[in-house]
Amino acid sequence: MTAGELGVVKCETCNLVMRAPGDDAECSRCGERVVVRKPLSRCVALVIAAVALYFPANVLPMMKTEQFPLHRSDTILSGIKFLWREGSWELAVLVFTASILVPLTKLLALGFLLITSWRRSAWRPRARTNLYRVIEAIGHWSMLDVFVVSLLTAVVQLGRFANVEPGAAVLPFASVVVLTMLASASFDPRTIWDGVREVQHE
């Protein structure tokens, strides 16, 4: 038995249980917006935005380093390659995980969850819920690159000899991370189970 099946809805803010509204409504007690399900469209829009910005974030240079007399301009991938070749493979793995693997996993996972929810799939709802928990948990860790660049930019300002400047990819990359976090927050995991209910009904 779910709240939906009972035709009731709970206010997320003040926990007042009400009859399920037919449409957009607000809590009769605290005025919070009350919906049966958060709309998928919101999450879809954010994921699309994140995917769009994912390309410039990886293609454009992330960090421009000037270490007299060498100029380097690194994208995320070339930076990882550089770290790997220089022997700092632990760092390379760390940066790869935080900057490539996590955002990519999040985008793919969200996409997968959105599609299955939209199709009201009843396929392994429990596993999908776990997946959602994972992406909620790891979402914050992708900002590593952005933090590194911001920190280096602030610290390494030795004029001609060594200089670090943020590249054009910083903004798109930070946006990707923020957008995926917002997207995962706006995803309503209850939609995972909606298909399950329908299956039980039949």
Added chain:
Amino acid sequence: MSEVNLDELPAPNVRQHKRGRPSAIWIVPIVAIVAASALAVRTYLRAGPTIYITFESADSLEVGKSDVRYKNVPVGKITDISITDDLKQITATVQLSRGAANLAVEDTKFWVERPRIGVGGVSGLGTLLSGAYIGVDVGSSTTKAENFIGLEKPPGVLHDQVGKRFRLTTHDAGSLVVRSPVYLQRQQVGAISELALSPDGKSVEMEMFIDAPYDRDVTDGTVFWNASGLDVTLDAAGLRLDTQSLTTVIAGGIAFGYRDADHPGKPAAENTKYVLFEDRPHAMAKPDTVSLPLAVRFDKPLRGVAPGTVVDFDGTRVGTVDDVRPGYDAARGTFFTDVDATVFPERLGAAYAGLVSEGTRTGKTGPDMLQALVPRGLRAQLRSGNLLTGTFFIALVLDPTAKAATVTPRDGVWVVPSEPGGADQIQDQVGEIVSKIDKIPFDQIGTDVHDATRAASTLLGHVDHEVVPDATKLVAQAQLAMAALREGLAAIRDNVAAPDSPIQQSARSTLEELDRAAFSLRGLADFLKHHPETILRGRDSGPEPH
């Protein structure tokens, strides 16, 4: 907990909102897509054309690292380096940036900038640390191109330099190289931009670039000379050291000026050809417009005469020897030497002008007049120019006392008979001296000298043993004698020279006595002048003389 009647639950307040309007959240992906596409478009637009440059080697060029710089601004990157199909060169693929698309025109030049220590100083020092880069000099053409042949050295002249190019030809470029400076009044106004052997390999052709506004100083009256190295002149005025600048000492250089400084002439057109003279005196010399072959036959072998030997007319250098040929006169059974030379009679200046004007009156040409000098005693002599270095020159001298000589005139050739010259005489004299020296009995002299030396050494031994001790005694005695002498002299000094010495005293009183006597005599003389009769008559009792 009791059963809950679901229908008694409160109903939420239905919100009024406009239907059919899409949620505001869709603005986010739209903005994201627009931003991403804008970045993509910008990146795409920033990428310019791809060009291919071939070089001899990829020395110090690196894919992804080496860039292309125009006026030291990066305008592109090497994206690939490959070997050409014939395996002889390398091709660097360069991705130019969008703003630099106009660089890729037909006559653009590319070269690899490496650290260089050259004539103009040290260049490309920055590349020591940063690695080499490809330098660009943009051409003026408007035709786009994508295949270029890279230069191995930076070009001497960049395209945007204002000025003019001129061409120079010389037989000996000396130490001149590309970028050797060109001087006007010791100021650098340009540089050699190209230097190459002529196709026949006999001369060196150079292209130089004179910067504006000095390009106007290159006129039709300009002469160029090689100002390389030091010009040390030792003449009657003393030692003179001449150089354009320290750079020319090391790296060579070219200077230019005018034969007639007051009338430099009109500015020359671009690519005018000039001859590079070996030095300033040659450049400033009047050009030789009239040349005349000279033929002289010497009745003996000539040592020290070769092509290039100077022909001198009364102290003026009028030409040089072209050819020296030994020959055999079967009729007389003697050997002889034919010397062919080229002379420039105009170097004789007013002397030749005088001959020519004399000739025009009688309808003869200048060469005719020169040939006519032979019956008047013109002879060629071989003379020694420098006894130390053994250089010779051929002197043309007018010797009215010369023996009559006949020459077979040849058309257009100045045929001059020879006579034994100073050099021959000196040679003969030297020969005589040598033979005299030869006759000196050096062996005998040596033996005699040896004997004399031995006798002398015996004598010296004698002196050592017998004379020296005596001499020592003698010296001691002499010293004693000297001391005695010194005492005697002191006594004399005391007696004679001191103011109160007896001799001085008596001498002074004697002198005073004499003085008085002289006074009396003067009185007597006066008296006698007034009373001459007293000599005869004696003095009467008149007044006393005063």
